[in-house]
Amino acid sequence: MGRETEAAMLVLIGVLLVVLGFALRLNPLVVVTVAGIVTGLLGGLSPLKILDAFGNGFAGSRSVTLFIIVLPVIGLIERFGLQEQARRLIAKLGVLTTGRLLTLYQLIRQVTAALGLNSIGGPAQAVRPLIYPMAEGAAARRYGSVPPTMAEKIKGYAASADTVGVFFGEDIFVAIGSILLITGFVDSTYGLKLDALHVALWAIPTAICAFVIHGARLLWLDRQLDRMARELAPKQADAEVPQP
Template identity: 60%
Template sequence: MIVLVGILVVVAGFATRRNPLLVVGAAGVVTGLLGGMSPVKVLEAFGTGFASSRSVTLFAVTLPVIGLLERHGLQEQARTLMNKLARVSAGRLLAVYLVVRQLAAALGLTGLGGPAQAVRPMIAPMAEAAAERRHGTLTERARERLRSFAASADTVGLFFGEDCFLAVGSILLITGFVNATYHTDLEPVQLALWAIPTAVCATLVHGARLLRLDATLARDVQDVPATGNTTAAATRAEEKTK
C-alpha cells in the first residue's frame, strides 16, 4: 500500500499547479523507490519506457522546430502567400484544408497536419490574412472565431477521416473486441467502408459552416473604426482594377 504514495504526489503536484512533467517524473521516482527498486533500476525503467514509446515524445522535437520556423518568419510568409491569392477567402481556404486533411487521414497520413504542426504556424495566419484583405482590421472576437474554425477544420477532418483507414487503432480495437466478445468474423474493411458515408456527411456539414464563415466575419467587423474599413475598401478597389 505504501507504493500508492506516488498517487498522492501526483494529486499534490497538480493541486499546486506544478509542471506536469516534473510531477509525473517525481511520482514515478517515489513509487519506484518505495517499491524496493534501486535508483539505478528506477533510471533503467525510465529509459526503457522512453525507448519503447518514442512516438509519444516526438513533441519534444516537433515543438522546438515549429518555434524556430515561426521565429524566422513562417507566419509572415504564410500571410504574404495569401496576399497574392486575391480570390481565396478565409472560409474557402479552411474548407479546402478540411477536405485535404480528411483525405490524408483516410490514407493513413494522420501526421500530415495538426494544431501545432500546421494550424498555428500556417493555416490560421493564412486565414487571418485572407480575412483582413477582404474585411479590413479584424476585431478580437472575429480573430478568435477564425482561429477556432481553423482548429475545427483540422479536428473534424482528422476525426472522421482516420476511421476510413484500415489500420487505424480505433478500427483494430473495435474489430478485435467484437470478434472476441460476440464470436463474429468482422473485418476492418467493413468498418472502414461504413465510415465513408459518415465522413462525407461531416465534410458537407462542416464545409458549409466554413463557407458561411466569411459572412459571419463581415458582421463581426462592423464595429471596426472607419480607418480600418476605408483601408479595406481601398484594397478591394485596387484588386478590382487589377
C-alpha cells in the same frame, strides 16, 4: 448469458463517468484515469492488472508524444517569419477567402488521413504556424484589420477544420488504431467476426456527411465575419475619434 450481459452493462459505468466528468469540465486526465480504474475493478481486474493495462497503453501509444520533438523546429521557423510569409502568400490569392481556405484544408486533411497520412497536419505542426496565419491574412485582406474577437473565431474554426478532417478521415484507413480497436473489442467481447475492411467502407458515408456539414459551416464563416466586421466598425470608429 444474463449474467454476462449484466456484467458487460456494469462495465459501461466507466463510459458514464467519462461523460459526466467532461460535462462538469473536470481535468480530462483525472477523469479518464478514474474511469479506467473503475471500469477495471468492475470488470474483475486486480489493481496490479489495472496498473499493467495502464502501462501497456502508455507504451503502445507513446508515439503521440513525438510532437514534442517538432515544437522547437516550429518555434525556430516562426521566429524567422513563417507566419508573416504565410500572410503575404494568401494576400496574393484573392480567390481564397477565410472560409474557402479552411474548407480546402479540411478536404486535404480528410483525404490524407484516409490514406493513413495523419502526421502531415495537426494543430501544432500545421494549424498554428501555417493555416491560421493564412486564414487571418485572408480576413485582413478583406476587412483591413482583424480585431481580437474575429481572430479568436478564426482560430477556433481553423482548429475545427483540422480536427473534423482527421477524425472522420482516419477511420477510412483500414490499419488505423481505432478500426483495429473496434474489431478486436467486438471479436473478444461478443465473439462476432467483424471485418476491418467493412468498418472502413462504412466510414466513407460518414466522412462525406462530415465534410458536407462542416464544410458548409466553414463557408458560412465568411458571412459571419462580414456581419462581425459591420458590428465592430462603429466601435472602432468611435475609438479612433480623438477625445477633447
